[in-house]
Amino acid sequence: MSTKLNKLIQERYSPRAFSLQKVEDEKIKLLIEAARWAASAFNGQPGRYIIGEKGDENYDRIFKALVPKNRLWNKNVPVLIMTLAKATNSYNGKPNMYAQHDLGLAIGNLTMQAMEMGLFVHQMAGFDKTVAKEFFNIPDDFIPMTVIAVGYLGNVDELPDDLKKMELGTRVRREYGQLVFSGDWEKMK
Numbered sequence: 001m002s003t004k005l006n007k008l009i010q011e012r013y014s015p016r017a018f019s020l021q022k023v024e025d026e027k028i029k030l031l032i033e034a035a036r037w038a039a040s041a042f043n044g045q046p047g048r049y050i051i052g053e054k055g056d057e058n059y060d061r062i063f064k065a066l067v068p069k070n071r072l073w074n075k076n077v078p079v080l081i082m083t084l085a086k087a088t089n090s091y092n093g094k095p096n097m098y099a100q101h102d103l104g105l106a107i108g109n110l111t112m113q114a115m116e117m118g119l120f121v122h123q124m125a126g127f128d129k130t131v132a133k134e135f136f137n138i139p140d141d142f143i144p145m146t147v148i149a150v151g152y153l154g155n156v157d158e159l160p161d162d163l164k165k166m167e168l169g170t171r172v173r174r175e176y177g178q179l180v181f182s183g184d185w186e187k188m189k
């Protein structure tokens with residue numbers, strides 16, 4: 001048993017420099033397989049995925065829905081996956097307040113599976129959800145949540161200067177004491 005932070009967690013970051021290299025079909029399938037095995041409230045499995053591979057119709061639609069700033073660095077990205085959460089429980093039709101939580105868990109699995117296979121992912125909220133719903137004729141019960149760029153690492157020097165700076169900048173995180181509380185919430189600030 002190791003007492004170190006998991007290597008894949010340590011190595012993960014959200015790159016903007018992606019290679020044009022195609023992602024193998026079996027690896028794309030394994031990403032969804034990893035998402036499929038995530039825990040979910042009442043085993044509701046609310047996550048849904050639209051997979052676009054560069055050159056196909058899904059990809060073009062997803063790419064067009066991205067905000068311009070994201071489009072800029074997504075030009076090379078070989079796979080774009082739109083993620084959606086089913087907003088209601090299948091068993092009673094009532095709102096599933098854990099749908100987005102559980103989709104997030106599934107994406108956590110997908111992310112680690114990607115790292116295990118030498119791939120990186122970069123999640124994006126920056127896309128037009130209304131346009132995405134129109135493009136794919138998505139029913140109201142499904143909430144488009146993110147688009148995930150998936151691929152192999154590319155050359156940072158090919159990025160525009162501002163994006164290159166972001167890519168190479170220091171990554172910051174809250175300290176342990178700013179995340180973990182106990183006792184009276186008001187006294188912990």
Ligand SMILES: Cc1cc2nc3c(=O)[nH]c(=O)nc-3n(C[C@H](O)[C@H](O)[C@H](O)COP(=O)(O)O)c2cc1C
Binds near residue numbers: 012014070127146
């Ligand atoms: C739900 C979600 C939405 C995000 N949206 C965008 C986005 O639209 N564009 C972008 O460049 N990065 C986006 N990011 C990436 C975050 O900026 C990034 O994860 C954060 O700065 C931490 O950096 P790291 O992933 O390299 O640790 C998003 C990340 C998440 C989880």
